Structure formats: C-alpha cells, structure tokens
Amino acid sequence: MSQPTTPAASLSCSALAFRHPDGTQVFDGLSLSFGRGRTGLVGTNGSGKSTLLRLLAGRLRPSSGSVTVDGHLAYLPQNITLDRDLRVEDALGITERRAALRAIEAGDVSEQHFETVGDDWDVEERALATLGSLGLGDVGLDRTAGELSGGETVLLRLAALLLERPDVLLLDEPTNNLDVFARRRLYDAVDSWRSGVLVVVSHDRDLLERVDRIADLRAGTVSWYGGGWSAYEEALATQQEAAGRMVRAAESDVRRQKRELEEAQIKVARRQRHNKKMDAQRRAPKIVAGGHKRSSQEAAGKLRGLHEDRLQEARERLDTAAEAVRDDAEIHVRLPATAVPAGRTVLTLDGLTPRFGSLRDAGLHVQGPERIALIGRNGAGKTTLLRTLTGELAPAEGEARTFVPLRFLPQRLDVLDDELSIAANVGRMAPGTTDNEIRAQLARFLFKGARAEQQAGTLSGGERFRATLAATMLATPAPQLLMLDEPTNNLDLASVRQLTSALASYEGTLVIAGHDLPFLESVGITRWLLVGEELTETTLDEVRELLDPGAA
Incomplete structure (x- = not known):
C-alpha cells in the first residue's frame, strides 16, 4: 500500500451533529480524533458508522460542528458502481498522464505534456504494481470495468485511491462483496499500512484483527479499545462482566430500599394508630390531639420522603448500570423436528451444469446432518x-435432487411480507402452528411480547x-436442509453472534455459501x-x- 507523505496527517471532528431529513438524530455533539495507524470502527447496524464516514469524507454536511482533515483524504464507499464502458486507466485516473508520457x-516536447506528467514519470509502473498487489495483475490498463467481477471492481476503486497516495484513507465495509481470495489481497493492503490515518468500518473479524485500535460507536458516542478484534472482545467481556455485577448490586439495593420504605410505612401507621389511641384514652383536648396529629404526620412525611428519595436514587443507579449492559442476547431455540438421521440421503448432484457460472458436470452425495461450506x-x-438446488433455476445439464424438506435464506432477505x-x-x-407456539x-x-406484533417493514x-x-427455521414442514447465501454480509457483529447461536440449535443439514471463514x-x-x-x-x-501460501 502506498505510504502517506504528509507528516501531520490527522482526522478529527468537534461537536458534530447530524439529523436525517426525517428529523432522526444520529449525532449530537460528537467529538473525536483518529490518530496515526489503523482504526477499526465498529457498532451495531443503524449506529451511524457509514454516516460518520460520509461526514468525515465531506459527502454529508453536518447540522452543526466541524470536521478537520490534515493531509489528502481518500474515501471508499460501501456501494460502488462503475460505468461498464469505463476503461481501467480512466478508473485509476491516469489516462491524461499516460497520454502525455506517450x-x-x-x-512531442510541448510544455503542456510536462505539466500534465509533473513528477509522476513512473505512473504506469506504479499503477500496474498497485493492481498486482491487489490481485489484479492480469487486469490490463486498457480493459473495461464491465469485464470485471463485483469484487474486482471494489479492488480497482481501492487501487485508484492508493495511487493518490492518501494521508487519510476511509474504507466502508470493503470486504462485503469480496470472495475469500480478494479478501486476502485487501488484508495484505491493510497489513502494509504503516503511517498516516486509516479508518475502516467493518464486521469482518479477520480484517479487524489487523487494526491497531477499535473505536466502538454506540448511542452516538465512541469508546476506544487498544489492539485488534480479539483484544476488543476480551476487554468488552471483562467490561460486561463488571457491568453485570453492577446491575445485580443495584437490583439488590432497589429491593432493600423497597423493603425499608415498606417497613417505615408500617412503623408510621402503627405510631399514628398508637398516638390516636392514647389521645382518646387521655381524652386530650381537640387542639392538643390535633397538634399531636400534625406533628406525627410531619414526622411520617419526612421519614417516608427520606426512604422514597433513597429508593429513587437506587433506581437511578440501576438505570445507569443497566445502560452499560449490551443487549447482545443470544438466540437459544430447540428445533428437534429438523434432525436428519445419519444414514438419510439429503441431496445428490449428477452431472450438474448450472445455468450460470463456471461449474461443469458436478457430482455430489450428501448424507446425514452434514455442515457444508461452498x-x-x-x-x-x-x-x-444454491438456487438450482431449491428448484428456482433449472440446470443447463444434469440433475439436482433433494430428499428432505428444505428452506433457503437468500442474500436479499426478501422472504418477509413488509405489510404483515x-x-x-x-x-x-408455518401453517397449522398455533399462535401461542409461534410467540x-x-x-x-428475541421478539418477546408485543415485539412479535411489530410490522416487518418497520424493522431495522x-x-x-x-x-x-x-x-x-420455524417453517413447516421443519427444514431438514437449510441453505444460506452469504448470511453474514451486511450483518453487524452482534447479529453474527445471534446467527451462530441459532445455528448451534439446528439439527439438520446446512449448506452455506460464504466468504467469512471465522463464521464458517x-x-x-x-x-x-x-x-x-x-x-x-x-x-x-x-x-x-x-x-x-505457507500460512497453514
């Protein structure tokens, strides 16, 4: 990866505020500074990671506050589209310099050509070397973007940014559409970053292991953790254990304050009954009895107020402690009907050539509760x-057969009816399943009580x-073959953990197409x-x- 050239490269924001057009507040007074080296920016879906990167890159205007960049900034957005007819040299931004060099x-010693080239006499060599470092060595400068795959398009755009020799580089989910091989090239590029500021938004754990620090964006504020993903998880686990102890202590204090309030109220009631009885026995004058009553009520009010204040303080401490506990609960579900006997044939391929892709004349026999990665x-x-196995696509040649009930979870998540x-x-x-069983x-x-009635179109x-x-997973008949297509793409890390815990309960055959090796x-x-x-x-x-090669 090309090294930055500005010694003072830095990136910061001060009192940053931003609202979406519908009025939703994302940030309100956020201040932070990114130091030299590699920072991984993490957070749940909807926490504002991509919005923050766009604000830092100048692609969005803040409602208030400021962004300060020292050095040249380059930004790789999450969704990249290039004109299919665009030549690689155009995408890299070197067309005019190449023409001037030629x-x-x-x-032709025209002054204009020398001004165009400037000091960049090796631009073509640098471009080819950068493409090669990202696994695009076979991509010529004269080819078009339409000849490249989606993953190659991402790497081409990254190559263009690296050729700019940026001092500050922002990457938003750069591995989302990359295969396992292209991911490795991107990992190598991040590994080689040695100076300047690199900020990467990602849920890719392998990528996050390569950063120097983690910035955790939560509820509009950022918490910092030294080291890569493993160090972050360890620190977070320790932090959450302490937060859990604080919650338990605060809950105990609330219970104690409730008991003391109830006991105080009982004592006050007893004292008032006793004083009333004594005044009656003494036949005290009304003015004296009234004075006793007012005095007793004032004392009771002070005592009750003291205990109510203590209870309120205990509840506030509980609320503060609870805010520190993350809602990353895991899914625990029993699915015995999905079980597949060890000897049961689940699916077969015989001379299969799918309608699209490079696969030809494939054969396969799957038996029992295997867990297969494609x-x-x-x-x-x-x-x-996968779509050929579901029957959605007919094969060009050969046959694909399944012998058990199956379900398919596509990348697009277009299974739900948004109106329901x-x-x-x-x-x-799941026709035939009772409402109580579904709930x-x-x-x-993790959809408890009224949450089960939330309209699908309103979900995050x-x-x-x-x-x-x-x-x-709850469909009927119970799916004994479950197929998932890139299930962790665009998922935050809490959702990945929830998916992992759910699949731990699944007893059927799994077939997963994916690039996320840690998840697999x-x-x-x-x-x-x-x-x-x-x-x-x-x-x-x-x-x-x-x-x-050589790392296994």
Whole structure:
C-alpha cells in the first residue's frame, strides 16, 4: 500500500451533529480524533458508522460542528458502481498522464505534456504494481470495468485511491462483496499500512484483527479499545462482566430500599394508630390531639420522603448500570423436528451444469446432518448452485435432487411480507402452528411480547435478519436442509453472534455459501467444497493455504 507523505496527517471532528431529513438524530455533539495507524470502527447496524464516514469524507454536511482533515483524504464507499464502458486507466485516473508520457516519448516536447506528467514519470509502473498487489495483475490498463467481477471492481476503486497516495484513507465495509481470495489481497493492503490515518468500518473479524485500535460507536458516542478484534472482545467481556455485577448490586439495593420504605410505612401507621389511641384514652383536648396529629404526620412525611428519595436514587443507579449492559442476547431455540438421521440421503448432484457460472458436470452425495461450506471466487456460481438446488433455476445439464424438506435464506432477505407482523410472517410459513407456539418460539429469537406484533417493514437491518431467520427455521414442514447465501454480509457483529447461536440449535443439514471463514469455522463446518470449473472437496487448511501460501 502506498505510504502517506504528509507528516501531520490527522482526522478529527468537534461537536458534530447530524439529523436525517426525517428529523432522526444520529449525532449530537460528537467529538473525536483518529490518530496515526489503523482504526477499526465498529457498532451495531443503524449506529451511524457509514454516516460518520460520509461526514468525515465531506459527502454529508453536518447540522452543526466541524470536521478537520490534515493531509489528502481518500474515501471508499460501501456501494460502488462503475460505468461498464469505463476503461481501467480512466478508473485509476491516469489516462491524461499516460497520454502525455506517450506524446513525450514520441518526441512531442510541448510544455503542456510536462505539466500534465509533473513528477509522476513512473505512473504506469506504479499503477500496474498497485493492481498486482491487489490481485489484479492480469487486469490490463486498457480493459473495461464491465469485464470485471463485483469484487474486482471494489479492488480497482481501492487501487485508484492508493495511487493518490492518501494521508487519510476511509474504507466502508470493503470486504462485503469480496470472495475469500480478494479478501486476502485487501488484508495484505491493510497489513502494509504503516503511517498516516486509516479508518475502516467493518464486521469482518479477520480484517479487524489487523487494526491497531477499535473505536466502538454506540448511542452516538465512541469508546476506544487498544489492539485488534480479539483484544476488543476480551476487554468488552471483562467490561460486561463488571457491568453485570453492577446491575445485580443495584437490583439488590432497589429491593432493600423497597423493603425499608415498606417497613417505615408500617412503623408510621402503627405510631399514628398508637398516638390516636392514647389521645382518646387521655381524652386530650381537640387542639392538643390535633397538634399531636400534625406533628406525627410531619414526622411520617419526612421519614417516608427520606426512604422514597433513597429508593429513587437506587433506581437511578440501576438505570445507569443497566445502560452499560449490551443487549447482545443470544438466540437459544430447540428445533428437534429438523434432525436428519445419519444414514438419510439429503441431496445428490449428477452431472450438474448450472445455468450460470463456471461449474461443469458436478457430482455430489450428501448424507446425514452434514455442515457444508461452498467457497470460491466471485462469479464461480455459488448462488446459482444454491438456487438450482431449491428448484428456482433449472440446470443447463444434469440433475439436482433433494430428499428432505428444505428452506433457503437468500442474500436479499426478501422472504418477509413488509405489510404483515413478525408473528403473521412466521404463521404464513408455518401453517397449522398455533399462535401461542409461534410467540413462544419468537421469544427465543428475541421478539418477546408485543415485539412479535411489530410490522416487518418497520424493522431495522439486524431485526429484519433475525425475523427472516425465525421465519425460515420455524417453517413447516421443519427444514431438514437449510441453505444460506452469504448470511453474514451486511450483518453487524452482534447479529453474527445471534446467527451462530441459532445455528448451534439446528439439527439438520446446512449448506452455506460464504466468504467469512471465522463464521464458517464457528458453525462447525464438516465439509469444504471449492466451487470452480469443478466441485472439489478440500479442507480448511487447504483453503487457508490457497489464501495465504505457507500460512497453514
């Protein structure tokens, strides 16, 4: 990765505020500074990570506050589209310099050509070297963007930014559409960043292991943690354990203050009854009895007020302690009907050539509750293979057969009807299941009580994924073959943990097309299939060797 050239490279914001056009407040008085080195910016879906990057990059105007950039800033947005007819040299921004160099080499010594080239006499060599470092060595400068895959387009745009020699580089979810091989190239680029400011928004744990610090964006504020993802998780676990102890202590204090308030009220009531009885026995004058009554009421009021104040303070301490505890609860659901006997044939491929992709004449036999990962380069046909197995796409040649009930969770999460509630969506996919049964299971997917009635169209990204997962896994007949296509793309890390815990309860056969190796390892993959011109069985160590020769 090209090194920054400005010694004072820095990035900061002061009292930053931003509202969406609908009035939703995202930031209100946010101040922070990014130091030299690599920073991973993390947070739940909807916390404002991408919005913050766009504000820092000048793509959005803050409601108030300021952004200060020392040095040249480059920004890689999450969604990249390039004109299919755009030449690679145009995408890299070097067309005019290449033309000027050619003219000079041909003997044209016009002053304009020298001004165009400036000091960048090796621009073509640098461009080819940068493309090569990102795995695009076979992409010529004269090819068009339309000839590249989606992942190659992302890397091409990154190459263009690196050629600018930025002092500050912002990357928004750069690995989302990259295959395992392209991800490795991007990891290498991040590894080689040694100075200047690099800020990367990501949920990719392998990428986040490569940063120097983690900035955790939550409720409009940022908390800092030294080290990469593992160090962050360890620190967070310690922090959450302490927060849990604080909550338990605060709950105990609230209970104690409630008891003391009740005891004080009982004592006051007893004292008032006793004083009233004594005044009656003494036949005290009304003015004396009234004085006793007022005095007793004043003392009772002070005592009650003291205990009520203490109870309110205890409740406030509990609220403060509870705010420090993250709502990253895991999904725990029992799905015994999904179990597949060890000897049951689940699916077979015989001479299969899907309609799209490079795969040809594939054969496969899957038996019992296997957990299979489909990996391969972008465009190899992993999604096409899954859609062929569902019956959505007819094969070009050969046959794909499934022998158990199956469900498919697509990348687009277009399973839900936005006009229906979560419970109604599940009921639509699980006819015959009672409303009570649906609600009991939805509670295990963290949709408790009235939350089950929330309209699907109003859900956040993470909530929508969880609702889609619930509708898919709770469908009837129970899916004994569950297929997922890039399930962790665009998921925050809390949602990834929830998906992992849900799949731990699944007893059927899993087939997952994905690039996220840490996630695939966490769900217990038993069989790795490399999708290319052939369907090749491999191992995790061999996959790692393909990504990083010599590292396995």
